[in-house]
Amino acid sequence: MLLELTSVSKRFGGLTALRDVDLQVDENELVGIIGPNGAGKTTLFNVISGFYRPDGGAIRFDGQDISGHPAHAIARLGLCRTFQLVKPFGNLSVLQNVTIGALNRERRVERARTVAEEIIERCRLGPFRDVPGKSLPIGLRKRLEVARALATQPRLLLLDEVMSGLNPTELHEMLDLIRELHAGGLALLVIEHIMAVIMPLSQRVVVLHHGEKLAEGPPAAVAADRRVIDAYLGEEFAVAEA
């Protein structure tokens, strides 16, 4: 098991953002996380990636206990996350942005730049390599966010709504990229709002509701789950069989 959460909780004052959440991600697995706004999806990412300290429970990555470790230490172990509100280094070029990511694994700047250039091509950011992060439109910023995270050469990538706000073309490019990464052996944990996107993409879906795990299983089973329909989907969602 690559990532394993056992009854993880997180409270903010009187508000319980996460309650006893269990979650597993296997090597090269693609797991989707869905749930209504405020369900605790992003909090879950913040807890896993070390930005929040869990109030209870244990998080193990690759057999190692990482609960409460600082974010940078977790990233160094090969667990990298993106931010829902993308955080490009605004005054730095796309190439510099991605190079800084690549320095997670590479000691030498020249080597890191080579890695970055490769990833920029793979993410189809080639034409924008010298453009400063702040000048990119949102679709490209999301792609930069993914490229920079990829450059850290993670074993598990946490993607926080990287597909929302994209136009149909961008959306398909992002989907292709994610599929390609998965096919390349990467494990992914993906938060997404758009059902039509996340359901066919995921091997397994976890539904969060009020900070608790409501359901978990193959997309088709989850979509047919009465509790999920009541709490979140509102109506039955037909999973198109790919």
Place this chain on the structure above:
Amino acid sequence: MNRLLQLSTQHSALSTRLRRHWPAIVLFGIAALAPTFVRDAYLLDTLVLILLWGALAGAWNVAGGYAGQVSLGHAAFFGLGAYAAAVTAIHWELSAWLAMPLGAALATLVGLLIGYLSNRLRGPYFALATIGLSQVLLIVASRWRELTRGGEGIPIPFRPGFENLAFATKQPWVYLAVLFAVLVYAVAVYLESSRFGYQLAGVREDENAAEALGIDSRRLKVIAIAVSAFLTSILGTVWAQYVGFVDPNYVFSFDLSIKFALMTIIGGIATGIGPFLGALLITLLEAYLRASFSGGPAGQSGIYLVIYGVALMLVVRFLPRGLVLELADRFRWRRRARRAEAQEGEQVAAGTH
């Protein structure tokens, strides 16, 4: 053949590097050659001050520019370096070369403390804390009379000779100032090209994003601030030896802290050459204003501060990224326009237009 190819790529890498650094090479080159054709002591004095202020601004730039931790209390580190020279000279007749590491060690410790604060306080709160620090040191230096002779200051006993870091003529001072200026510039070049520098740029832009990419942002900030304090203190010692008098109300003053920041911001923050351009501009401006307005009615003696302020406002309004980047952009733009024109000309000549 392979070897030849390797050599030629090495050569081209070197030449692009030289091209990137031509303003520094020109500036420091002229400064280093100046004593051979300039004899005027006033001009050489101005040159030494430009180089020292430039180096000090460059030292500030390590924390305030590259790490994005804007300090308004760098006079604290400067004063520690200056007092290290003065106190050890009057009490123990120590050479300034020995006082230098002493002051630098002390400043580095204080820098680590400030670095720790930078992880607790952000933006204006951090700047306020640094002001507080320099004010505390000002009070200590003014009150601890047995050690510092208090508010009257310390004239540094003049014992000329390289071993005491004191010279009777300006020439050696110019060479020394160039040396320190190049040292500080080299630190900036390192911060623009190394792994540490890249990661620090990430921290400056967005600490959370940097953390997510495996960067220990707190550690990097503390190191940058400590290095900045270290360099500032060393230059404080050099400055004290050059000027020969250490006055607590000057070396620990808020004005001085502002000056380091101002010269860097005007010249170009987080650039290698910017602080030196800022120092050049401000030092010349100050010298000119002081010459033109001193001797006037007493009420006008501070007029240069007013003009200072106006200059800063103009820069922030019209050259917000500092002289270096704005000039570089304009220069590049003109070159590009010229190239485009030339291309168009060729096309017209070839009849393709």
